[in-house]
Amino acid sequence: MDNNTTKRKYSVEELKKYKKRSMWAEVWRNFKKNRTAMVGLFIVIALVIIAVFSHFYYDYAADIVHQELKDRFQKPSAEHWFGTDSFGRDVFTRIVYGAQYSLSVGIVAVAISCALGTTLGVIAGFYGGVTENIILRVCEVFVGIPSVLLGIAIMAAFGQSIVVLMFAIGLVYVPMYCRTARAAVLPVRGEEYIEAARIAGVGDFGIMFKHILPNSLSPIIVQITMGVASGILTASSLSFLGLGVPLPSPEWGAMLSEGRAYIRDYGYLTIFPGLAIMITVLAFNLMGDGLRDALDPKLKQ
Amino acid sequence: MSEKDIVLDLQNLRVRFETEDGIVYAVNGLDMKLEKGKAIGLVGETGAGKTTTALALLRLVPDPPGVVECDKLELNGQDVLNMGIHDLEKVRGKDISMIFQDPMTALNPVFTVGEQIAESIFLHEKCTYAEAQQRAVEMLELVGIPGERANEYPHQFSGGMKQRVVIAIALACHPQLLIADEPTTALDVTIQAQVLDLMKNLRKQYQTSLIMITHDLGIVADICDEVAVMYAGTIVEKGTLEDVFNHTKHPYTEGLFNSLPNINDRKAMLTPIKGLMPDPTNLPEGCPFHPRCPYADEDCKKPQVVRNISDSHYVRCGAYDRPGFHIERKER
Numbered sequence: 074m075d076n077n078t079t080k081r082k083y084s085v086e087e088l089k090k091y092k093k094r095s096m097w098a099e100v101w102r103n104f105k106k107n108r109t110a111m112v113g114l115f116i117v118i119a120l121v122i123i124a125v126f127s128h129f130y131y132d133y134a135a136d137i138v139h140q141e142l143k144d145r146f147q148k149p150s151a152e153h154w155f156g157t158d159s160f161g162r163d164v165f166t167r168i169v170y171g172a173q174y175s176l177s178v179g180i181v182a183v184a185i186s187c188a189l190g191t192t193l194g195v196i197a198g199f200y201g202g203v204t205e206n207i208i209l210r211v212c213e214v215f216v217g218i219p220s221v222l223l224g225i226a227i228m229a230a231f232g233q234s235i236v237v238l239m240f241a242i243g244l245v246y247v248p249m250y251c252r253t254a255r256a257a258v259l260p261v262r263g264e265e266y267i268e269a270a271r272i273a274g275v276g277d278f279g280i281m282f283k284h285i286l287p288n289s290l291s292p293i294i295v296q297i298t299m300g301v302a303s304g305i306l307t308a309s310s311l312s313f314l315g316l317g318v319p320l321p322s323p324e325w326g327a328m329l330s331e332g333r334a335y336i337r338d339y340g341y342l343t344i345f346p347g348l349a350i351m352i353t354v355l356a357f358n359l360m361g362d363g364l365r366d367a368l369d370p371k372l373k374q
Numbered sequence: 375m376s377e378k379d380i381v382l383d384l385q386n387l388r389v390r391f392e393t394e395d396g397i398v399y400a401v402n403g404l405d406m407k408l409e410k411g412k413a414i415g416l417v418g419e420t421g422a423g424k425t426t427t428a429l430a431l432l433r434l435v436p437d438p439p440g441v442v443e444c445d446k447l448e449l450n451g452q453d454v455l456n457m458g459i460h461d462l463e464k465v466r467g468k469d470i471s472m473i474f475q476d477p478m479t480a481l482n483p484v485f486t487v488g489e490q491i492a493e494s495i496f497l498h499e500k501c502t503y504a505e506a507q508q509r510a511v512e513m514l515e516l517v518g519i520p521g522e523r524a525n526e527y528p529h530q531f532s533g534g535m536k537q538r539v540v541i542a543i544a545l546a547c548h549p550q551l552l553i554a555d556e557p558t559t560a561l562d563v564t565i566q567a568q569v570l571d572l573m574k575n576l577r578k579q580y581q582t583s584l585i586m587i588t589h590d591l592g593i594v595a596d597i598c599d600e601v602a603v604m605y606a607g608t609i610v611e612k613g614t615l616e617d618v619f620n621h622t623k624h625p626y627t628e629g630l631f632n633s634l635p636n637i638n639d640r641k642a643m644l645t646p647i648k649g650l651m652p653d654p655t656n657l658p659e660g661c662p663f664h665p666r667c668p669y670a671d672e673d674c675k676k677p678q679v680v681r682n683i684s685d686s687h688y689v690r691c692g693a694y695d696r697p698g699f700h701i702e703r704k705e706r
Binding site for chain 2: 264265266268269270271272273274275276284287288
């Protein structure tokens with residue numbers, strides 16, 4: 074390889090110095106202009122930081138589940154910012170610690186459903202015909218079942234744990250990604266550069282995942298950010314029903330459910346976890362909205 | 375000429391599209407033989423089946439609705455017709471490759487041009503990806519684009535430069551056969567000449583055979599050794615440049631030449647071929663050109679046979695059965 078390097082003017086290392094002006098730089102520039110989307114992004118980043126640090130800062134046994142019955146039902150104060158619950162546990166600590174459940178379930182569930190759904194959707198859109206029909210019809214059957222009901226069924230069948238919860242919610246949202254991906258693949262499939270790739274000798278797999286998928290990513294990315302929000306909501310719903318993260322873990326939905334019994338006298342037991350869920354979902358939705366605008370080619374010009 | 379110098383041997387190619395509205399006969403019995411290093415021009419109106427022929431050579435006619443039938447399709451002695459998909463993928467891009475009409479849509483917008491050239495090299499040659507990238511940069515410089523632009527995206531290039539990139543991709547693995555599907559139609563005239571020169575030089579360098587699909591007779595005269603005139607899915611006249619340009623035999627070829635603007639008489643009216651290309655779902659019987667042909671008579675409605683004028687020149691026209699028949703265009 075070295076015999077004619079002198080003839081070559083540019084080495085790979087040199088080439089890497091030239092900055093790639095990619096589409097993502099453009100998207101980020103558009104995204105930055107959108108103030109509400111930036112607020113969403115900051116909240117999401119803050120939540121991720123809180124979730125990661127609270128895991129190491131608090132001790133699960135001593136701070137989160139330890140019961141101090143003499144302190145039960147204290148009103149919000151300087152010592153207990155959000156008050157204490159029926160077992161005397163500090164609500165603020167539990168909410169902060171609970172962020173990791175909601176976020177991890179939301180993100181992992183979306184990763185599962187996105188990986189599975191997008192793959193199926195790309196295959197359906199690329200091959201068309203019978204393959205497409207089978208995949209889409211199966212998806213429709215799943216869409217026909219209410220998502221919480223399907224989640225309950227899966228949780229009931231496989232037992233109650235956070236991993237099963239992630240898979241349950243992941244499976245529930247597979248059809249959504251499948252249809253989005255298929256719709257995004259269809260216009261790209263007919264492009265001339267796809268035919269050019271074929272002529273260059275690229276196989277089906279390479280065409281689908283290297284050439285078509287990157288060109289149809291925008292709607293899938295928007296779906297992902299929105300999907301985290303709905304994943305968190307579904308996880309909280311299932312926990313509220315007692316089928317999500319097993320007690321006494323401070324999952325926000327489970328905390329809502331616990332506080333429900335005392336809603337007349339100690340409203341803060343439900344207000345704060347509810348607010349936490351609302352702010353998280355709102356932040357992801359704002360971010361998703363901003364991303365959609367930034368990725369929309371029609372607004373690019 | 376020994377047998378192994380034949381790059382492409384195509385016999386009796388038929389392509390039809392079976393749609394709900396009827397069967398479209400796109401290519402009807404087409405033969406083509408191409409020697410190594412030679413260039414053939416495939417000339418004809420829009421809808422004559424030129425691009426379909428090219429796609430059929432690559433076995434890329436969409437199926438369904440396309441049905442490709444063929445007596446023989448050999449590329450470099452390999453039987454492409456009965457090849458499995460895996461072997462086909464090895465042939466595409468390596469032995470045979472294609473340049474598209476519109477460079478604006480033929481490049482993938484999410485990859486840098488360097489990556490797109492490197493991909494084809496990486497797929498077909500035994501080398502690391504870094505080596506492939508290295509060679510991609512060399513290819514870029516070969517087509518006259520500075521190597522540091524390998525890291526740029528297609529939208530950062532002008533139309534003419536994109537077509538150079540497309541040529542670089544097509545020639546990256548030094549294919550035996552290059553199909554150029556109207557490579558200059560989408561470019562403006564000044565760039566056309568540059569791109570054609572580039573193709574001519576690279577072709578000479580790599581001894582690539584070329585099928586040039588075009589409706590510009592000037593390009594054919596510039597680049598090709600042989601000309602095949604296509605009409606309604608068949609070759610109506612084929613010969614060397616000299617044969618077809620100076621000893622025109624088929625009335626359709628004559629019509630094509632007559633419809634060119636006359637450089638000596640700039641005020642002269644253009645003389646188009648009257649009528650339209652026949653509906654490919656419902657081709658006329660006999661010679662497909664007879665409804666538009668000024669020399670046509672009843673015998674033209676019978677099936678036509680190929681008539682050899684010389685070793686290199688043949689014409690598919692029944693009018694030559696009539697004693698003393700000749701077309702109006704003068705031999706030069």
